[in-house]
Amino acid sequence: MFYKVKVRDHIRVPPNKFGLDLKKAITEEVKEKYGGYISKELGLVIDVSKLDKVEDGIIIPGDGASYYKAVFDLITYEPEMQEVVAGKIKDVADFGAFFSMGPIEGMIHISQTMNDFVSFSKDKALQGKDTNRSLKIGDKCHARVIAVSYKDVANPKIGLTMRQNGLGKEEWVDEDINKKAKTPKKTESKK
Secondary structure (H helix, E strand, O other): OEEEEEEEEEEEEOHHHOOOOHHHHHHHHHHHHHOOOEEOOOEEEEEEEEEEEEEEEEEOOOOOOEEEEEEEEEEEEOOOOOOEEEEEEEEEEOOEEEEEOOOOEEEEEHHHOOOOOEEEEOOOEEEEOOOOOEEEOOOEEEEEEEEEEOOOOOOOEEEEEOOOOOOEEHHHHHHHHHHHHHOOOOOOOOO
């Protein structure tokens, strides 16, 4: 899920940026400091949305840079449990598929790719035995977040599944909807 987060921080502006407009210099430094930053509290920082407030700066002896207390908005992405995400298959391995969902990647274990016995083929695709469905690099899919781990903060792990109704490759979802529409409904007979 994407969020807009208000942050208050002291921002260091180095002497080589003293000639720039103050707001521009601080925005550049905030982008440099927070761009790609990952934490359990914020998730993944995508960009600086807006610089709200800048207070008077101070210069610390021996440093030469000025420090400003600033308030700014960040756009962040934090995967949430049970969230349905759209994305593309970035890579396929014998143990599953890597799923690109915008700013971050997740992993779909081979057992979570489809409701079928799945095997890995030589052409880097996952193939269902009974359904004959295949999953390959570049396929557009929908998946559900089933695990999020920040054990290694620099590289969070996101586990996904596509085994539930309405998930999986876009063509699979359309096929399932069409099958359901064609299935006759059972009616009760009165005797």
